Amino acid sequence: MSQPCSVDECKRSSRAVCHCCQQNVCIPHLNEHNDVLNSQLNPLADEINILGDRLKTFNIEKHTCDCRQKLEQWRIDCHDKIELVFAEQCQELDRFVAEKLEKQEQEMARLKLRLAELIREQEATRQDIISLTANIHHLQNEMNKIEQTVIHMNIDPLVINKNSIRINEKNSNEFYLSTLSPACKTIVRSNGSNRAITSSDKYLLFHDAPNLCLVD
Incomplete structure (x- = not known):
């Protein structure tokens, strides 16, 4: 004997097991479940299209501007x-x-x-x-x-260590000491001075001779 449809207040007999909810349902409710699943496809397609548009409009030059400036300064220095x-x-x-x-x-x-x-x-x-x-x-x-002497000069090829330039990524929420501006003032700390200098909700700056430490 067939089981009744698992949907509340449905008096029909079940005709199949819905693979989505693993319940015995009648044909109309099976179709409804199928329609619900299919209705979720269009929003997913919209999200993919939005991501595609973001990829197309992604400005590589703007995203790498800071690194390019560093490379340019490195080139000038060299x-x-x-x-x-x-x-x-x-x-x-x-x-x-x-x-x-x-x-x-x-x-x-x-x-x-x-x-x-x-x-x-x-x-x-x-x-x-x-x-x-x-x-x-x-x-x-x-x-x-x-006047007859020929001057010789031995010049070795310029060797540039490519490992001196490293490309990596960082989280925008992470803190990097390399991003700090050059020191504008120094403070002489005695050996007997209090270790803690200043703090915020996120960081603690303290003196641990001979180092100045910043802790997250």
Whole structure:
């Protein structure tokens, strides 16, 4: 003998077991249960469409603006460091050559002074002529060497550690010390001072020498 429909006040005999509520129901109420389930599909479709619209309108540039600014500042800082090293090495290169020329200039100035002295006094000896000639030939040879010298520079490729830039995500409710502004004032705390400095409903700031601790 069939069981009655489980729906209150329904006098019909049950014809099936509803898989949703696991009750014996008649055909009309089974159809009603089916209609209830189907009626929930359209709102779900609407929610999916809303999520789809949110995905389409999601502004990646706005969402990554802060990180891009940090990357841009990192790029500028790196360029500044490269420019600084470049300028220093250019100066070092000029100094490397200038030192060689300076030595020749000093020797040439000494010979000019000696030659001017001999011309003024008109008392040059054969030995003076031989010495001046030899020194001038030596300067000429040294100058030839400088002019013919090819300067070599070994430059290692610039290696950038990609691990120095890490991309991760954080909860907007979490607190990060890196987001704090630079310190505008420091307070000297003695060893015997009270550990607790200040607190709020969420955080406690206290001194634990030599550290300043912030506790959630």
